[in-house]
Amino acid sequence: MLRRHATFIVISLLTLSAAAAVLLLRGEAAFRHAIEATWGLVVTVAPSIIGGLLLSAALRQLVPPGALARWMGAESGLRGLLVATAAGMAMPGGPVAAFPVVLVLAQAGADRGALIAFVLAWSLNGFQRILVWELPILGHDFALLRLLCGLPLPVLAGLLARWLPIRWTPEDAPAFKPAPDKP
Amino acid sequence: MTIGVIGMWVLALGALFLCLRRSPTVARRAVNEAGTSLVRVAPVMMMALPMAAFVSELIPAGWAERWLGPDSGAAGVALATLAGSVLPGGPFVAFPLVLGFLKSGAGPAQMVALISGWAVLGLHRTLSWELPILGPRFILLRLSASLVLPFLAGLAAEALLPLFPGAGLR
Numbered sequence: 001m002l003r004r005h006a007t008f009i010v011i012s013l014l015t016l017s018a019a020a021a022v023l024l025l026r027g028e029a030a031f032r033h034a035i036e037a038t039w040g041l042v043v044t045v046a047p048s049i050i051g052g053l054l055l056s057a058a059l060r061q062l063v064p065p066g067a068l069a070r071w072m073g074a075e076s077g078l079r080g081l082l083v084a085t086a087a088g089m090a091m092p093g094g095p096v097a098a099f100p101v102v103l104v105l106a107q108a109g110a111d112r113g114a115l116i117a118f119v120l121a122w123s124l125n126g127f128q129r130i131l132v133w134e135l136p137i138l139g140h141d142f143a144l145l146r147l148l149c150g151l152p153l154p155v156l157a158g159l160l161a162r163w164l165p166i167r168w169t170p171e172d173a174p175a176f177k178p179a180p181d182k183p
Numbered sequence: 184m185t186i187g188v189i190g191m192w193v194l195a196l197g198a199l200f201l202c203l204r205r206s207p208t209v210a211r212r213a214v215n216e217a218g219t220s221l222v223r224v225a226p227v228m229m230m231a232l233p234m235a236a237f238v239s240e241l242i243p244a245g246w247a248e249r250w251l252g253p254d255s256g257a258a259g260v261a262l263a264t265l266a267g268s269v270l271p272g273g274p275f276v277a278f279p280l281v282l283g284f285l286k287s288g289a290g291p292a293q294m295v296a297l298i299s300g301w302a303v304l305g306l307h308r309t310l311s312w313e314l315p316i317l318g319p320r321f322i323l324l325r326l327s328a329s330l331v332l333p334f335l336a337g338l339a340a341e342a343l344l345p346l347f348p349g350a351g352l353r
Contacts, residue, residue: 057216153336161324168324
């Protein structure tokens with residue numbers, strides 16, 4: 001409870017400092033421009049936030065705990081990291097969709113290495129973003145070079161995450177609400 | 184962008200339909216859990232989203248070509264990684280910015296590091312989405328496991344650059 005408020009306070013302070021810096025260094029017009037851009041962003045992402053959280057909550061009811069343990073669990077080895085990487089690249093939607101899905105995967109038995117590989121594969125090499133944004137804007141030579149250099153990173157990060165002594169369970173996530181036992 | 188959102192809603196409603204077929208109680212529980220998550224997640228997001236807009240107003244003009252040119256080498260790659268990590272906004276902000284940098288003379292390997300730094304470390308995405316949804320411990324784990332990787336991607340791009348002559352200025 002306290003930690004969640006601490007997060008809120010830290011973020012608020014960061015945003016307010018950035019706002020003050022814009023106001024002082026760039027003037028009032030830039031400040032107003034930033035506020036307008038924020039409003040546009042909120043309107044754009046609100047449907048994805050609600051859709052993403054709904055998807056996550058519904059999937060958590062459907063996927064039985066431990067269902068993915070064989071594929072992405074702690075014993076899944078390199079194959080588990082490759083499966084998680086492929087799943088991350090195929091994952092559509094923005095961060096609001098991908099991070100709630102991490103909760104689903106974790107509850108279904110994916111270990112921390114697989115979760116990290118999934119997040120990295122999605123954020124670095126998500127197919128949808130490459131096709132919709134990177135390829136048209138930056139051209140195929142650059143996009144291919146960038147993809148080639150990014151391809152091994154999720155597996156590397158997954159191996160590192162398994163080796164690091166930092167534990168994480170879905171109960172550590174603020175958005176996680178354990179399902180109450182059925183009466 | 185909108186196609187992604189529509190796709191997600193189709194998936195979400197499909198999953199909700201499967202819950203409903205199992206039993207109305209299960210479907211109601213899914214909706215309740217989604218609502219609880221939203222209430223917990225929204226305040227931090229609403230404070231974090233304006234940060235992207237403010238930070239993009241603070242980026243000085245002309246810094247990329249001065250510091251991230253093709254001859255800036257490993258130091259340029261490291262600096263680009265760092266710059267990518269504080270680059271705000273989604274792909275609709277980041278890719279047009281990178282195009283602008285490339286056109287004004289930034290090196291392709293440095294831009295690979297910048298995009299990788301943005302995608303992997305992206306401070307703004309971490310604070311607005313990952314922190315409210317997954318919590319600080321997950322971020323600690325993920326950042327520890329991936330901190331040096333964008334830099335490595337930049338170095339790899341530098342080595343592979345001769346194979347991709349079209350990666351630079353178009």
